[in-house]
Amino acid sequence: MSLKILVVDDEQIQRDMLKGFLEKQGFRVLTATNGREAIELFKDLPLQLVLLDHKMPDMTGDNVLAKMLEINPHVRAIMITAYGAVDTAVKVMKLGAVDFMEKPVNLTDLLEQIQTIEHDLIVEEEALAVTASLEQQNLPVNIIGSSTAMTRLLSMVQRIAPSPWTVLIRGETGTGKELFAHLIHLLSPRTGEPFIEVNCAAIPENLFESELFGHEKGAFTGANNMRKGRFELASGGSIFLDEVGELPLNLQAKLLRTLQEKKISRVGSEKDISVDVRLITATNRNLKDMADKGTFREDLYYRLHVLELELAPLRLRKNDIKELAEYFLEKFSFRPIKFSTDAMTMLVKYEFPGNVRELEHIVQRTVTLARGSVILPSDLPTEVRSQTRVTGTLDQRLKALEKEMINQALEKHDGIQTRAAEELGISERVLRYKMGKLKLKD
Ligand SMILES: Nc1ncnc2c1ncn2[C@@H]1O[C@H](COP(=O)(O)OP(=O)(O)OP(=O)(O)O)[C@@H](O)[C@H]1O
Ligand SMILES: [Mg+2]
Structure with missing residues (x-):
């Protein structure tokens, strides 16, 4: 261009x-x-x-x-x-x-x-290309948000999706990891093939191997029939291992082997079966830290984070809140209703520890319970309303103020720490230290 x-x-x-x-x-x-x-x-x-x-x-x-x-x-x-x-x-x-x-x-x-x-x-154009594909191909996901952070993310998706490489999606709870995993699959050449999800935290350890790789008839007590595992079911498509940080160490070794050899064998069988799957994983844990501590295999970590997508928490991209709130309002309302300016201001101020999922639930609850056709601050849940009240000791208030200023500077600069530090008149190192101390980072 x-x-x-x-x-x-x-x-x-x-x-x-x-x-x-x-x-x-x-x-x-x-x-x-x-x-x-x-x-x-x-x-x-x-x-x-x-x-x-x-x-x-x-x-x-x-x-x-x-x-x-x-x-x-x-x-x-x-x-x-x-x-x-x-x-x-x-x-x-x-x-x-x-x-x-x-x-x-x-x-x-x-x-x-x-x-x-x-x-x-260029970044904006790439992001627009993603939204355009979703519309043109009538794909079953909706991605809302036009903050700089979201635009950058979508531009990454536009480049990541067509490639065959493994993607690791990182982000706090409720930031949209699962949604983006699905999006990557839908925009990839494997779009017509299966997208198989596995929640690593939800499967009991003793069933894990058979879930992922399948089993032969009689492989263990209760294995009355042959059963294909998720890797085999995903063949030709993508497999999404959610909460991959929860995978026990012995299974990490087996997963690593699968990734290295592109083969699996069903429990109770010696035969190798080739599988062609694209792997997408997600976690809200810091796998690098876990690898340093020995709770996650380092070699597996390097295999998983070939491409990495980091989803910013909602409090660091407040520009998306209004758009998302209005989207969810439309989704959950069965009558004409809108947010008052004050209610919206209050929502935007709120920190959303549960991120987009929390916002979705708040809107769902509020819209169901509100009586009028305008949502007022009093209709919002207490945790949102109590945000603006300043209480506590001098030390607590100073901390709250410090936190708010840092958050505002980070928001204004889309989470870019160098610029936020400059605005606050502190060094980047001090900013990172304060963010750690005030728990502003995952
Ligand atoms: N940008 C977005 N636009 C529209 N909806 C979104 C967006 N981000 C997240 N959501 C919605 O928010 C909810 C939570 O998203 P999702 O389940 O993908 O989060 P997650 O990061 O996987 O959370 P967890 O770590 O708790 O599993 C879903 O209903 C999802 O559709
Ligand atoms: Mg999830």
Whole structure:
């Protein structure tokens, strides 16, 4: 993809300089000499990035950008302002979708900004491709959320799904691990083949081997018939080992063997059967830590985490809460009902230790019990309402404040710790230490 950029400036020298530089870098460049011309061009062409001079005779850059955002809300802009024009910067920032450069433009910085934007655009496109496939192929999963974290995740899925490699999905309880495992299968070439789920925490240890690999008739007491195991049933498709961290060590060895040799043998049989399955696993435990402690085989860990998908907890992607809440409201309501602004604000503030599943249950409960056609804060469960009350000793309150500030900084920067630390005025190391201490991380 070569990015198409529109350069808008009333000064010819500036236009020529930017156009020349950007074309040399391989971008396609169009120019406009004023705001009106820029908007006309913008209406007709799919332009993803606009370099806007802020001070032009006919219209200011922010007015031009506001018009462009009406036409295409996804457009990105770099506004070029006079040196030190901070108030303009603040005003323009409110429009969103905008980066800044001061005159005279430092070309190295400009190129770096454009590359960042280009990267973001590719990620967005990949994420959109996932949603488009779901719609076009009418697949039975719905993925809600457009936070940066979710967009990045979907862009990973778009690249991971077509490959044959093993995927390890990590995330706290209720973050959507199972949903994403299914999504990966559906978007893979194995989509028409079986998707077999195994919950490693739910199967008694003595039945595990026969569940996974099957058994022959008479292999053990009660084995009255031959039975195929989950690996055989998944043949040609995908097998999803959920809660793989709960697998006992002796079975880890057997699983490892299966992965190495791509063969299984049923309990009570010496015969090897080849199986062609794609393995997807999930856990809310830290397998690396477990491997270090000796409770999870290190060699198996390396086999499982060839590709890794990390699902962020909901409290670190609060931008998804409203969209998810409205989606679940629609799913569970049998009459016209909506959230009041205050109730929604309260939901967004809540930490959701149980993540998306907890939000789903809260909405289900609330919508069933609420009497009116508007959900009020008083309709929400106590744990959500009690969030906003500040109580406790000085130390407890300070901790709560610290936690809130750290959470807000992390949310604002989509969990990117370097940026959050910068905003808070502390080092990344101190941030990580505090996150650990305040249990903000899994
Ligand atoms: N992005 C999302 N969009 C829509 N629904 C979602 C999303 N994420 C999760 N859900 C829903 O939330 C619920 C919990 O998700 P899921 O069962 O996949 O979580 P999990 O990570 O496997 O949880 P656990 O660790 O407890 O097994 C499901 O009903 C799922 O459909
Ligand atoms: Mg699950």
